[in-house]
Amino acid sequence: MxxxxxxxxxxxxxxxxxxxxxxxxxxxxxxxxxxxxxxxxxxxxxxxxxxxxxxxxxxxxxxxxxxxxxxxxxxxxxxxxxxxxxxxxxxxxxxxxxxxxxxxxxxxxxxxxxxxxxxxxxxxxxxxxxxxxxxxxxxxxxxxxxxxxxxxxxxxxxxxxxxxxxxxxxNVRGALWTKLILNCAYNAVSAIAQRPYGENVRCEGIPEVMRDAVAECLAVAHAEGVQVPGDIDLAVHRIAETMPTQFSSTAQDLARRKPSEIDYLNGLVVRRGAALGVATPVNRTLWALVKLIEGRTAG
Structure with a gap:
């Protein structure tokens, strides 16, 4: 081929x-x-x-x-x-x-x-x-x-x-939302801390922040009529287990002073939530903090 x-x-x-x-x-x-x-x-x-x-x-x-x-x-x-x-x-x-x-x-x-x-x-x-x-x-x-x-x-x-x-x-649409939810849980946290997944989930309060971000994502997905397959909590847990040393792509972008895709991750959840009347304060905070760092490194 x-x-x-x-x-x-x-x-x-x-x-x-x-x-x-x-x-x-x-x-x-x-x-x-x-x-x-x-x-x-x-x-x-x-x-x-x-x-x-x-x-x-x-x-x-x-x-x-x-x-x-x-x-x-x-x-x-x-x-x-x-x-x-x-x-x-x-x-x-x-x-x-x-x-x-x-x-x-x-x-x-x-x-x-x-x-x-x-x-x-x-x-x-x-x-x-x-x-x-x-x-x-x-x-x-x-x-x-x-x-x-x-x-x-x-x-x-x-x-x-x-x-x-x-x-x-x-059901690729549902699978795409599963991947989006995993990214929303991990990417911004890894980017803000500049630390890998395995270290982040051991920090006090971070698992709860990730849990709240996931809950918001699921609420937006359900409002969109998306069927998110499988056990999303287990999928989130497995990421840190299977890729403990991995830095998110967003973290890598910020470390290299490159624009990130955060607008299409947590930012997308924020936009869709606003359009559908679903509150997304945790995703908004994660998105805004990454954008703040992104602006600083670009400057």
């Missing part, structure tokens, strides 16, 4: 590298520093099981997606429309664009930009980071839940064969 990754950061590089290891033709659209390193020595994939240089193609130009059967779309939420417009002229007619993004509305936003192409949402559970130019470090997990489409089953089989646990689910 010919595969392209649009926005090859920690998430896109991990899945792209896993597919390349399995023999697929993978091209990455990435920043120049990553492209230069990858062209010289390949993409370094460091996991707990292996540490390898994986051969992939890389470019800063979206034209590299030309002819791809599958595009893994992993740009930041705030860049969804602009990156979609970059893709528009290069997508093959039968290509599937799979959204590997935080938040719950990116696939819908992308469909407005790419009305003549297949777009499917995916829920991503992976702990990874860019440890340097052309170097992705995997800390744990890696499961994907994919929205049904004409090509989703074939894509899921390819991912499973590449070592990526993947399922196709008719």
């Amino acid at each position: 010919k595969i392209a990754v649009m926005g090859a950061g920690a998430v896109g590089c991990y899945y792209g590298a896993m597919l390349a290891r399995a023999g697929h033709d993978v091209a990455l659209v990435a920043r120049q520093s990553h492209v230069a390193a990858i062209e010289q020595t390949g993409l370094r994939l460091e996991t707990r099981q292996f540490d390898e240089q994986v051969r992939v193609r890389a470019s800063t130009d979206a034209a590299v997606v030309q002819g791809a059967d599958l595009v893994l779309f992993s740009v930041k939420s705030m860049d969804t429309e602009s990156a979609g417009r970059q893709l528009a002229g290069h997508l093959a007619p039968g290509a599937l664009v799979l959204c590997l993004q935080n938040g719950v509305d990116n696939a819908d936003r992308l469909r407005l930009v790419l009305p003549h192409h297949a777009v499917a949402a995916a829920v991503v559970y992976v702990a990874s980071e860019m440890a340097g130019p052309g170097h992705v470090r995997h800390h744990g997990r890696g499961e994907l839940v994919i929205e049904p489409s004409a090509r989703s089953e074939a894509v899921a089989r390819a991912l499973v064969a590449a070592g990526v646990p993947t399922e196709v689910s008719a």
Whole structure:
């Protein structure tokens, strides 16, 4: 399968590298520093099981997606429309664009930009980071839940064969909200404290703050008519157990003085709550504090 990754950061590089290891033709659209390193020595994939240089193609130009059967779309939420417009002229007619993004509305936003192409949402559970130019470090997990489409089953089989646990689910909307709730519980706290999940949950008062944020998220989800699957409290607890040393993507963004996706996480819950008449004071506080720090670091 010919595969392209649009926005090859920690998430896109991990899945792209896993597919390349399995023999697929993978091209990455990435920043120049990553492209230069990858062209010289390949993409370094460091996991707990292996540490390898994986051969992939890389470019800063979206034209590299030309002819791809599958595009893994992993740009930041705030860049969804602009990156979609970059893709528009290069997508093959039968290509599937799979959204590997935080938040719950990116696939819908992308469909407005790419009305003549297949777009499917995916829920991503992976702990990874860019440890340097052309170097992705995997800390744990890696499961994907994919929205049904004409090509989703074939894509899921390819991912499973590449070592990526993947399922196709008719309730991707609910699964996206589950992931959003987990992000709302962990991301802002990790960003504000600049500490990993396992340390934060051992701090006095933090589990209660996370519990209250989750309760608000569930209230908004129910008001939206979303069926959130599974035991959300258990899912929240498992994150700290399975990824105790992980810093949230929001924490990594603030540490690097980059804009975060907080507007599409706790901020989205605040906006939807306001529209639906659901109070979200804890999520508003977490969102506002991250925005305060974000403004300070930008300044």
